Amino acid sequence: MKKLIATLSARSPWLYRINAGSCNGCDVELLTTACIPRYDVERLGCKYCGSPRHADIVLITGPLTARVKDKVLRVWDEIPEPKVTVAVGICPVSGGVFRGGYSIEGPLDKYLPIDINVPGCPPRPQAIIEGVIKARDVWRARIGG
Amino acid sequence: MSSLDNPTSTLPIGPVHVALEEPMYFRLDVEGETVRGVELTAGHVHRGMEALALRRTLFQNIVLTERVCSLCSNSHPFTYCMAVENLAGIPVPERALYLRVMAEEIKRVSSHLFNLAVLAHIIGFKSLFMHVMEVREIMQDVKETLYGNRMDLAANCIGGVKYDMDAELTRFLLSSLDRVEGAVRKIAKIYGSDVMILRRTRGVGLFGREDARGLAVVGPVARGSGLPLDVRREAPYAAYPRLSFEVVTEQDGDVHSRAMVRMREMEVSIDILRQCARDLPAGPLSVLLPEIPAGEALARSEAPRGELVYYLRTDGTETPNRLKWRVPSYMNWDALGVMMKDCKVSDIPLIVNSIDPCISCTER
Amino acid sequence: MNDILPALFHMLVFPGGLFAVAAGLLLKGLDRRVEARLQRRVGPPLLQPVFDLIKLAGKETLIPATANRAAFLTAPLIGFTGMAVCAALIPVSGAYSGLAGMGDMLVLFYLLPLPAIALMVGGSASSSPFGALGFSREMCLMLAYEIPLLAVLLAVAMRVGAAVGGGAELSLSAVAAHQIAHGQFIADPVMWPAFIAYLLFLPGTMGVPPFDVPEAETEIIEGPLLEYSGPALGFFHLTSALKSVVVLGLGVAMFFPAPVPGGAFVNVLWFLCKCAGLMLVSLTVVKSATGRFRVDQAFTFYLRYPAPLALASLILVWQGA
């Protein structure tokens, strides 16, 4: 029964994205992936939500700058458990071309438990979908499916 | 009308907010639904890129500048390369000049489409947003097929370009342009006549010609207020002196006229692309690089959001002594203060979007 | 005792309770799927709203530190209970003639605003500035769309009342029965303005574009719903599903309640089809073809178009046209 509930729940992964100082590339690609007919994540049950409190899968872009760090961590805390975190683009994963800058606090896994990485500069929308599907599997396992 | 409660209250918007593509913090003093004061805190996307640029070689900086912002990501390395070329007096081959213009105009079309799509998104017109984004996908496919990436083209290198066009790709480009042009015409009709769009954008975010001159705004914001500012015309570069195009202006200075400037500019860009495809001269793509001497140079270009300036200073080593750039949005932020005066809360995202702000550009 | 059991059945199983919930979720799923098709998308599976609810049930409910806990948590229940009661009042011609009793149209008129009030309570209890803005917007919008609703209800009631001997007939089952016997109002030119007014009322009360101002995502991040999560948020979704059955069912009962030959089961399906048709015309297509009004524009819109239309019908009925 629990397994069935987990399986059904996993068919409704709602997405939320956080921009941690990204150059827009990954961010725009996330918007494209989440919202347009060509990629239509809604057929996977995804919905793109505006409030962190509604989210299940959080997609983070950007290298985590000094000024945005606290805000990102706070918003991340506002997402109810269980949740899955996906790092999109090379910046949150490693700092990318910005690594070593005085204003860069990343990589993100210093502060948050990351589950899935989707490197790329920016990754193709299909790669982001692939990341979401992998995240969904992680999530299903986490809620007991 | 809904000021039932206290006269003024504080409304924070951002830094993480759906309507803002990027983190920026606005503190609004609102009276019911009317905005009385705006204070903004920037710096959330400040990555210290100018310091990073001093630690990268002149080559690495091509890639670094491309990551200033991915919506105008071609303009940055392009202008940076021009600055290096101006400094060292490198003669860029004629073919490369045309290919650079092509990359630039392709990016302009998709950047403008994105901005217009977000306008629809902000007024809650989801289907129109999706429709415009789908049209943009044609341009995304062009970028992916010609350059291998949907955002960062990596088209430029110092002394020329890295990619070439052949007959097949030109055919693909031209047929894509035909599709986009037809779709853009239809979209222009919708934006120009749909009641919902007109009611939300006409007379909103007014910014007069004198304000535009005083705050020295650039790009579609200036042109939407009737100032015919365009670096492509004012100080032509690359292949622009040999191309014919119109500098689009609109007179009303509201959200709608800025949108219509972008709309019409896309048609101009498509025309420029056709001219380039037709006139593309034969020849090499890039030249062998000489030593880069010590010196200083400036370069300017018209990015999708307006004038972009690069200043480069070298000292004869492989890394720059100073690399500084001024992005178009940097000049346009101040205009928000004028535009948002006494506007409605609902109009804020709309007004912010109308200057097509690029925060990652501005804060570097 | 003999009266209570069927009443309970009607409240909890059919047409209120289980049936209404199922129908509402199905309608929502259909709405999302059709909207997707209009936007050249594949769209979610029909049962997506069900998956969403199951998921939300398993999430944690976070309560903002500054919120009023009691109000924050009871708000979703207010709306839900109100709509569950309303659902039991909707007649499904050929299967169920509505709860006996007079004046259920008045009851509906008073209960229908409950979900909106729940949103306002929840929004202000969450103590978020966006919730507060959502509150004032919801209030403003509600005032605007209640006027045409009242006029439409009165027009229908008086039309029926005039036929059965003067005054207003406020029983929905009588309204439906009258139409089944004497022709549906949708074929009655006098009632056309009222029908159009009702069509325009629907997107406002359901909070979909162009009247989604209280929950405007890109302006005030879903306003009152911003702070809700988990099961509490699920209740809001459930309420919205129930409400769509109620308002659509009310529209069907008031304008085209006629059953088709066949058993109760066939007529339940027929009722659902009519609801779905009404929904597609008044909600799905409209929200796909429009953006969002500013709150002041929404307010003036209701006063300028649906209200005069509904009043026109009312006056015509009153004049005995």
Add this chain to the structure above:
Amino acid sequence: MFGFLKILAANVAKGPSTDPFPFVESPAPKRFRGKVRLNPALCVGCAICRHVCAGGAIHIAGRPDGSGYDFTLWHNTCALCGLCGHYCPTGAISMSSDWHSAHPQTEKYDWCERHFVPFLACEGCGEHIRPLPSALTGRIYADNDVDEAHLARLCPQCRQLETALHLGRNGHEDHKRA
């Protein structure tokens, strides 16, 4: 609104434009800049790729025993700009059209392109060297009739010597003929 209804109607008629991707593979165009690949047979270890890499994604380190060197490219910091391939003198580095990049956090540091490039003993002096790839020798010695395969297996010093001798011999013969 009514103008837009026409578009909606056309949308319904045209049907969904959704890419069936997660259920069907979605190939990238030919020029797509996906994961960087190294052809170890062509790599000479000049490290120009590392020099131009803005993301610092490339690591080249010789083995202590002198048997060769390891080339490592960490995809998680590669900006996919293609400069490495553009400036690679032998064409050893290229961009594949492989865009599948999603991976779990546990594989973060293994998300690499790794190659061991062996050294050979110089046919002249026996020192460990990286033989020149034929693509390169072909280009360098295009106008000379030398034994390219042999030259490729020499260390730079021996190769210099060998070419000098060769030129000397030929020059001498030319002189004699004249």
Add this chain to the structure above:
Amino acid sequence: MKTTSGPDPRLLHGLETLSLKGGFHWTEDRTGNRFYWFRLDASEGLTRAAELLAAFEARMCTVTAYDPAREHGRTRHEIAYHFACAGTMVTVTVPLFEGTRSVPSITPHFRNADWNEREFMELYGINVVGHPNPRRLFLDETLDRGIMNRVIPVSVLMSGASSTDLWERILGGRGAEAETPGAGETEERA
């Protein structure tokens, strides 16, 4: 194609008189766009230069502060003010003497100099006299003012992006750290 004919000669002459001896020249790019460069005598001349430029309707484009020498232990700044004037660029450079850390604000003449001046205030620790709103602009409070003055050792210049710590994790014990093989290097550079 060019619609403009360059700045007014009176402006150029005026700026030249404010400049250091020999502190004026112009360059041209391959399309024929001119760039005028002036080096001012002292920072006091800046206010007069700004007045003059404003009178001739120049548009302030940007301001660049930099340390021309980047030597260890010494910071000396120059500030270049870039203007667009009738289609050409006019750059007015103010060298600050060692130890001097302030310039007058040009916001009275150019409203949009506000952000530019705040930027070099925080990045280079230069004071701007008479700035209307001298708050931090982009730099987070956790970071030091004048962060760009830190001299970068030449050794990290080349591949500043890679850190050994990171590479140890990636290499995971494979192939011990050693220097780049020299083989091939000489040929490829040639």
